[in-house]
Amino acid sequence: MDAIVKRIVLKVRKGDHNAFGELVELYKDRVFALTYRMLGNRQEAEDVAQEAFIRAYTNIDRYQIDRKFSTWLYRIATNLSIDRMRKKKPDYYLDAEISGTEGLTMYSQVSTDEPLPDDEVVSLEAQEGIHQAILSLPAKYRSAITLKYIQELSLKEISEILDLPVGTVKTRIHRGREALRKKLQEQ
Secondary structure, three states: OHHHHHHHHHHHHOOOOOHHHHHHHHHHHHHHHHHHHHHOOHHHHHHHHHHHHHHHHHOHHHOOOOOOHHHHHHHHHHHHHHHHHHHOOOOOOOOOEOOOOOOOEHHHOOOOOOOOHHHHHHHHHHHHHHHHHHHOOOHHHHHHHHHHHHOOOOHHHHHHHHOOOHHHHHHHHHHHHHHHHHHHHHO
16 A cells, blocks of 8 residues: 555656545545544534645655655644644534434434434444543643544554654553543543
């Protein structure tokens, strides 16, 4: 995969602008998932993900070809997400609620082979509680937790993305987990 990505990057650097679309297709879902987990708002996450790709395209000559492209791209997306969080007051957005229900979202629609609706609601409430707890973490812990447990990146990759020593990353993950545990116990 890395060899394919490097070939595509070299095409982009040589002026093949359509080749960048291949990179977008490869990484768009993962970049959006990262920004959504950090920001908690679909529209903002889409905007930041798009901005991350624009920044990557305009700065493609700065990318060090011997490093992983995904790490570089996630770093851009993470930094943009953190910048967005700093610029606004903390808001808590929920997915669109179905009118006439108490907290159910469109995601709560289940087919007949799915678990019972009550079980699904309990699961959704738990997921929403975890998501809200993650959103309430300070940005430095939120980014480390999101990259480790949502994006499932290694400590080394997280270290490169956040431009921090591995030891600091471990500390932030540990403290972030402890803060999450306390917030979830309060709920």
